[in-house]
Amino acid sequence: MKHRYLPMTEQDKQDMLQVIGVPTVEDLFKDIPESVRFQGEYDIKPAKSEPALMKELARLASKNADLKNYASFLGAGVYDHYAPVIVDHVLSRSEFYTAYTPYQPEISQGELQAIFEYQTMICELTGMDVANSSMYDGGTALAEAAMLASGQTRRKKILLSKAVHPESREVVKTYAKGQRVEVIEIPYKDGVTDLAALKELVNEDIAGVIIQYPNFFGRIEPLKEIEEIVHAAKSMFIVSSNPLALGALSSPGSLGADIVTGDAQPFGIPAAFGGPHCGYFAVTNKLMRKVPGRLVGQTVDEDGKRGFVLTLQAREQHIRRDKATSNICSNQALNALAASVAMTALGKKGVKEMAVQNIQKAHYAKKALLQKGIEVVFEGPSFNEFVIKLPASFSKVNKNLFEKGMIGGFDLGTVYSELNDHMLVAVTELRTKEEIDALAQELGDQHE
């Protein structure tokens, strides 16, 4: 068996077996009981050469309609954004992507410092004191936030707005089942969390209240009013945020959030059919020692030189074992690096400019659609998404758009039965006026 990843020659093998003191490699597997020893080879596809495999997989990839060749108005948590070209050049440095978790700080300063910088940037955008080194994604980060709130307050109920991403809500419910926490949903009204219902539901048994900002419908939730209601019950205020939006919107931290989570996918991370993305997790100083996952901290070496280490590890699963409140181990370090590079490239001015472009292009799209007689529902302040009522069935509209080179928005009827044939439209900075006009034209034509 010769393979480019396997350097052992026949001679090596003989020499090594001799040192080990066994005649054949099979002798090293004799401790596996005969009855369970697998005989022969797996019934899987045969190996392919590098060129043949690349060709086959390129053909498979070409069966997919991709965002580079279609104008996408699909968002709903995953967005088609400007990713500075430099991001992939940094990610391709294999000193980063072939490294393990930086447990040996002397030879991992690069990764540790990059994560320290990432934590800082997340703190800046969210207005929070402490951010961890990343979580799997926005959905699981939110679920962990709910569990943190339950552990911290010793309460077993969570209030979850129905204007939070539907799949994140499902993940929160699965995690809650694990730790026997009850999840109660708050209805929405006119596209935002129903504050009257929230007031009804919140009480001293509620561990935390979860709001998305901007919410799943793109609307900007009134965090200030919600914060007062939540904190009056001594409940924890958990906000899930698109971090790009925070380039233009007041930060949840400045509006009183206790925990802010979300997904850094808008910063240089490709859609990749839903993953890997990059969950972020930020808290106030008070909760520093309750944060799940890894934290990088600054310290000094024996000569007093600045350096970075994984710190406060007493919180983590490998130390606490069955006392742990989170089991996260691997995270999304490489994607946190991607987000760092993108946030660095955008910088102070660019992150704001990009956020504002999203608001303005979405605003333009709303007007263009209204002019074609399309109804915008839940009208009100929004970021880069909004809801329209379709002039025909969703599947028909979407098919027509696809034929015109466009990927339509999200089918809200699949998760909100009251919103059949409603579409959540996302307009990022990458959509041109021409593309937006084409969308309006196509939908307008169906209207007539």
Add this chain to the structure above:
Amino acid sequence: MNNQDQSLIFEISTNGRIGYSLPEMDVEAVLLEEILPEGYIRIEEAALPEVSELDIMRHYTALSKRNHGVDSGFYPLGSCTMKYNPKINENVARYNGFAHIHPYQDPSTVQGALELLYDLQEHLTEITGMDQVTLQPAAGAHGEWTGLMMIRAFHEANGDMARTKVIVPDSAHGTNPASATVAGLETITVKSDENGLVDLEDLKRVVGADTAALMLTNPNTLGLFEENILEMAQLVHDAGGKLYYDGANLNAVLSKARPGDMGFDVVHLNLHKTFTGPHGGGGPGSGPVGVKADLIPYLPKPLVVKQDEQFKLDYDRPQSIGRVKPYYGNFGINVRAYTYIRSMGPDGLKAVTENAVINANYMMRRLEPFFDLPYNRHCKHEFVLSGRRQKQLGVRTLDIAKRLLDFGYHPPTIYFPLNVEEGMMIEPTETESKETLDAFIDAMIQIAKEAEETPEVVQEAPHTTVIKRLDETLAARKPILRYQA
């Protein structure tokens, strides 16, 4: 300036510099005040850096040089399977049709992606000997929790509410007990015997009507195969419990033994270990879970299925534990793992394990005269030495690890598993050549000699790294977790 030789990106920021090129604003710019409510417009800008593109590239290039990856040098970190990360994987994962597709596109427009996922499910089903695999969990620990949630759902569906205990060996990874806790279950520890294997008598003592599952890594974290696996499976199954396989060490048994044939009911894999998704400095990983038929109804939803030559996402799964992650898992990592499996084929995967096991045994035998070997028998893909002998000379395992840095190596996993004093867990993997192993062995022998002759050289290591040993106590006592100007 602080006492430092590497600036933070914030420290090289200069007002007015930019590193971006946003698209043209081709629509009318409306004042934010006209669109957004009062009090919700950000006033103070987030203090992100202001740097040029070259500044950025130089900064991260400098950081990369201060980082050790598999491509930099040997990385025998036990239990982490730091094998070569093939470059074809990286290219394939970046194809537009894989990297730039949206999870909510109409399934008819992503048939290629669904076909890949379906085929990967099928391949992993065969490799593990299970009946069905989900690709949704994002990492190994996430897979553990998913598997335990399913086991709990299975017992509860049978009205078996009292099955709340998960039996975990004392040598288990720390994630095992943590995963049990967050799945709402309790952990009971079962002892290892003098051979480093699960003590059958102790297992008999703890197994019973409250057993939800036994969680096992096989080979275990000492790199030893649990020879009594069939008796253990029988004990647990007779008591009504399920058997959980932690696939962290699957690299040891590819084509040699399948968890499904050993009696396991649930298995998770770490695609970033055995199947070369890169570790990425800590992630992203991917932790698929395979199950036997009676647990299929509880798998997370959706599942990729094939119907009439079309690939679909099946959400109609009423007994499912629900969603464990938004969308369909870490697709990009799954693409890499699939590419790897297809590069190796069945004979290649068999050679992977054989060569990994030969490499580990060879190193173990060559190092045996110089370090204590607490469990002296053929190992699988990794082995654990003890630094007891050196400790008596005043040189701790931590010192040995730090001294290895001077030779350009990443040290082994140290002080784990917990049942070995001054443990050093070494996993060479199959992608390393005999020359590399020999050079590492020579370094270890030299360090053993230094421990006897010039212990201070080891105790004061490292000598050649960009930074010396760091004050971890200070980091924890006075946490500085972000840059402040």
